Amino acid sequence: MKNVDMQMHVRGTSQFVDDLAAPAGCLHAALVTSRVARGRIRSLDLAEVLAAPGVVAVYTHRDVPGLNEVGHVLRDQPLLAVDQVEYIGQPLALVVAESHQAAWQAAALGRADIEELPAVLDPREALAQGMIHGQKRILVSGDPDAAFQTCRHVVQGRLASGPQEHFYFETQRALAVPTEHDTIKVHASTQSPGAFHRHLAEVLGLPMHKVELDIRRLGGAFGGKESTAVWVVAPALAAFLLKRPVKLVLPRNHDIATSGKRHPYEYDYRIGLDEEGQILAYEVDLYQHAGACADISLAVLGRSFLHASGAYRIPNIRVRAVSCRTNIPPNNAFRGFGVPQGTFAIEAAVTHAAEVLGVPAAQLKRKNLAGDGDVLPFGMVLENTNSGRCWETLDARVDLAARHAAVAEYNRTHTDSKRGLAVVPVCFGISFAQTALNQAGALVNIFVDGSVEVSTGAVEMGQGVNTKIQLVAARTLGIAPDRVRVHTTNTSRVPNASPTSASTGADLNGMATKYACEDLLTRLRRFAGQHLGHDDPEQITIREGVVHLAGKPTELRWEKLVAAAQWARVDLSSHAFYATPNLHLDPKTERGRPFAYYSCGTSLTEVWLDCVRGTYRLESVEVVHDVGRSLSEVIDRGQVAGGVMQGIGWSTVEQLRYAPDGRVLTGANAYKIPDLKSLAPHFAVTLLENSQNPNAVCNSKAVGEPPLIHGLGAWFAILDALRSVRRDKDLPSLPLTPEKVFMYLHG
């Protein structure tokens, strides 16, 4: 089934936050932000701001009625700075004006007298100075020190991966409308209904039942709208203080300059193998470049940490991970949530080892591929991974040996250009690693005309979760999907909802929807039995909107059944709740089963490299991914293709630059995301056939994040081509922009 919003999207009638008709008297908010990366605030001079045309009010931390705090996990992020600044772009004051333009022009006039302190912009330096968030984490499995002694080959190196800007098309925004009894309604572009609801209430000093957060759809999010609440809370604060509607729409360059990114990491790795290429030991240090506040960084770090072994069976391992506090805007969630970084390190280590052993990297990867029955470093036993089957399916489609031979032959006969390839296996744990977040509620209402309305905590951001939920409801109730409408995500209908993230939106909210529908179905079957003069509800089913008795259709249709049931005083509304069972992780021992299941796949990426100019082009991307029994193949294929392209962007062209003072230099004109010419001439997605998954709704598997990892294939394929030219250099960093490729070749 198609995305339910598509008809509106092509007509231009779908509504995002900024498309809602502005309420009468609506004002616009903007932020005065710090131009200094680190320092003590002596004073703020906001007189010019207040005097600027159209300005209605200017607020500082002193005007916050509740808690001046929006830290997502730790309480370390003031909404408006108090006495110190920790990054360029940190909000100092809130400006409210008659128009968007007036507000942002006035905000630029804000001045702060700040005693500058030396900013720390390097994660290793931050660590050396003891500037870290939370605690270092260490995971040891087996005996790596002893194992390294027995290795025939030991390979080590240093690596780095860069930040990635989300570049969701709809920037951060919210519209806040004061309502009666000192309540407030906020329409926001956020993935986190429950957490942002709480942030709003805390900052306004209100009980949560006086705040209503409503979310229709997001113009993309990719993790960037999960944890940083500033841009939703700020307009609500202004609306609450002024008793007028206030909207904040972050201008693109302000969004790029002040919002969080995918975390840059630095890595030290060491890998040991035996004569046959079996990995015996692996050791990795992960230095996360987290930014000024903890935001959600420790959770991201945790996921890198738990995925340090990537898709491989590694009997002896030591992982050390630390979140380094640096003076850049706090980095946050981005599709993959630390797994791409953890995977990058082990993929690089295995690739480096293959070079030393003189064998194709794919050979080592296949040999060490983790599969069912293998134990992960934190003690979880893999099951139902289909990792080997994904690999074999890919091999059957592309003939890996032949592809390797073709690349080798090309490279033997060409000097000014080279080809390269990479096989990347993906193994991605599904569930929030924080067990408490694995819960969801759903409210399903059946109206007397037979129409059905579903509310959940899931946020539609283009990933098609509403369509999947609609399908689950229709399938469970035995009616056509067009009888079901998925309502906005609203904190008054479904409270305390977890963020729509960690690829779990459909898993959790779909299951809660299924339970609520099953509950309603039980009531309706019982009633239908009585209505038809038949006592055994087991004999009653509903199929295609018709009540069946003992498998045969009756005269009783859905809308008649529903109307009669309501008249007979049957409750046609149900709320249900789902909590993923059997999840646990002991933070002391770093052992447990934090994930419900794994999402696996394998891909082949091939590139062509111009050795003179340093330019390259992707020739072919072939992806095989396991999505279980897909809830919607159309949606899942789209998720795979889009995720892979984002991973390719991170690996190749997306480069964010900071000035020496910590300013982000790359605005919308300089930060490049993939365009239509980035699409490889051959790009194919295969969903693994005959896959079942008892651990998620309707046997499906989550699809949102894991495919992004396949995009790493672009980096490794370019590397493969580069290493066929010269190997007398260290591995370059990620992304491999044409500039870096040129410098590698000729520098």
Added chain:
Amino acid sequence: MAHHKISVTVNGSVESVDVPSNMTLLTMLREKLGLTGTKNGCTAGECGACTVFLNGEPVNSCLVLAVECDGAEVRTVESLARNGQLDPIQQSVIDHNAVQCGFCTPGVLISARALLDRNPDPTEEEIRDALVGNLCRCTGYIRILDAVKDAARVGAAPGTGGSR
């Protein structure tokens, strides 16, 4: 800021609009005329989400001043469907599921329509050239490419859509 009274034909109807000198065509469409189908993605002419027809040519409406449009003819995504019937390119985008979040879609549709108007039978390379300024962060582009190819294949004259 000086204001100007301009007359502009938007989606076939003549509008008299009072605009400040620095107002962009994009802002005028969205805020003065309530045509919110055209999206503001970057305000920098990079993403293409705000693409509209200006005198028959696709432009980034965030880079055009409203006062420049005095006497001009503008067409937005809202005008693509005629009498409720989708334009073939809109139908093809639906058929190919070439939409995820939907924010870039209006601009993609205008650029694709503009291409097919001037070149009903484009090669793949010509499609890539014509739409390279319309970024999409969700789909990975393959379905957008296929949708435009297919709209061309079935002979995508405007006004014949919705029949497939």
